[in-house]
Amino acid sequence: MQRPSHFDFIIIGNGLAGLQLALKLSTEISFHQKTIALIDPSKKTTNDKTWSFWETEPSQWKALTHKTWSKASIITSNKEIHLNLDPYAYKTIRAIDFYTEAKAQLKQKDNIYFIEEHVTSVIEDSQVSVKTTTKTFTTTHAFDSRVPEEFVIEPKNSISIIQHFKGWVIKTERDVFDENKVIMMDYRLKDGHQTTFTYVLPFSKTEALVEFTYFTEHTVEEQVYDAYIKEYIKDYLKIDAYSIIETEAGQIPMTNYNFEQFNTSKITKIGTGGGWVKGSTGYSFKHTEKKVAIIIDNLKSGRLPSHGLFRRKYKFYDTVFLKVLKDENHKGEWIFESFYAKNSVQTMFRFLDEESTFTEELKIMMSLFSWSFIKAFFKTL
Numbered sequence: 001m002q003r004p005s006h007f008d009f010i011i012i013g014n015g016l017a018g019l020q021l022a023l024k025l026s027t028e029i030s031f032h033q034k035t036i037a038l039i040d041p042s043k044k045t046t047n048d049k050t051w052s053f054w055e056t057e058p059s060q061w062k063a064l065t066h067k068t069w070s071k072a073s074i075i076t077s078n079k080e081i082h083l084n085l086d087p088y089a090y091k092t093i094r095a096i097d098f099y100t101e102a103k104a105q106l107k108q109k110d111n112i113y114f115i116e117e118h119v120t121s122v123i124e125d126s127q128v129s130v131k132t133t134t135k136t137f138t139t140t141h142a143f144d145s146r147v148p149e150e151f152v153i154e155p156k157n158s159i160s161i162i163q164h165f166k167g168w169v170i171k172t173e174r175d176v177f178d179e180n181k182v183i184m185m186d187y188r189l190k191d192g193h194q195t196t197f198t199y200v201l202p203f204s205k206t207e208a209l210v211e212f213t214y215f216t217e218h219t220v221e222e223q224v225y226d227a228y229i230k231e232y233i234k235d236y237l238k239i240d241a242y243s244i245i246e247t248e249a250g251q252i253p254m255t256n257y258n259f260e261q262f263n264t265s266k267i268t269k270i271g272t273g274g275g276w277v278k279g280s281t282g283y284s285f286k287h288t289e290k291k292v293a294i295i296i297d298n299l300k301s302g303r304l305p306s307h308g309l310f311r312r313k314y315k316f317y318d319t320v321f322l323k324v325l326k327d328e329n330h331k332g333e334w335i336f337e338s339f340y341a342k343n344s345v346q347t348m349f350r351f352l353d354e355e356s357t358f359t360e361e362l363k364i365m366m367s368l369f370s371w372s373f374i375k376a377f378f379k380t381l
Contacts, residue, residue: 013145017271047096166225167211177202195332279318342367
């Protein structure tokens with residue numbers, strides 16, 4: 001089948017947002033006659049990350065879920081908070097499993113084309129021209145997951161914190177992990193007066209991902225992460241004999257930057273490049289699913305695809321949180337201890353999923369009542 005040079009939709013980037021959008025378009029009968037191109041230089045054949053999230057059943061991701069947990073804990077210098085997540089479950093999906101399944105489904109569709117090219121420019125005129133290193137394609141509408149250069153160079157009038165981390169998947173010689181409980185945040189091991197925590201995902205009694213994470217403005221050298229992971233395994237997990245079977249590392253922007261300014265009538269920014277990462281947590285998997293659903297509904301209703309993607313009150317809450325973290329970074333442990341010690345985990349999940357009621361939001365804000373938040377609140381106003 002000969003590949004066309006013009007498409008109804010072009011999706012730039014075969015990451016989480018691009019593939020979720022393509023999958024949703026492929027299952028909607030309204031778009032079965034639309035030609036869709038996915039352009040990415042990568043074949044997506046490696047497990048470059050894992051996505052963790054919480055949700056209730058039923059789930060469209062059930063077959064892809066690598067592991068599910070019904071319990072969790074938050075550990076601080078003062079206490080351990082035990083969390084029974086029901087009716088939610090905490091889940092993780094390996095990126096390679098998602099990529100493989102998504103590509104397998106999409107390649108069965110005659111109207112969907114994969115193009116392995118690097119996009120060099122996107123130019124909007126009467127239609128959109130997408131230039132790659134070797135060719136030019138045109139489209140009626142482009143969905144672009146690339147992070148705008150303006151954000152990278154100088155994110156004016158915005159607050160930006162980087163969630164940066166490295167993790168080891170380790171295999172132990174004896175049973176040491178509670179495979180039914182995830183350690184969402186353990187703040188006992190610190191790098192100075194910064195917000196740092198360790199994250200433990202037990203895949204079995206002898207295998208787990210141990211990850212050291214920062215919520216800071218600047219990154220650190222790779223050996224710094226390694227040193228803290230090694231220390232946590234030895235001093236906190238009390239494990240001496242183990243092997244490292246896999247590693248992962250990443251940087252996630254936590255920001256209130258106005259990515260919406262780059263949306264036009266013919267170009268919609270998606271994924272990280274569209275500001276879809278939750279500013280206060282760095283979570284993206286379920287937020288991506290929701291925003292894809294909004295885009296599909298907008299397309300079917302004849303509205304701009306970017307219409308209604310964000311809710312102002314939650315962007316305000318995220319900004320207050322980011323302001324405190326930027327000005328008083330050491331407060332991260334206190335913030336999350338207050339969140340989960342004074343509110344049910346189910347309320348917190350609804351809040352972070354942007355599904356909470358005003359009463360719940362007020363209660364959460366009151367649980368963080370302090371001079372730091374009062375200052376941040378009025379500066380944000």
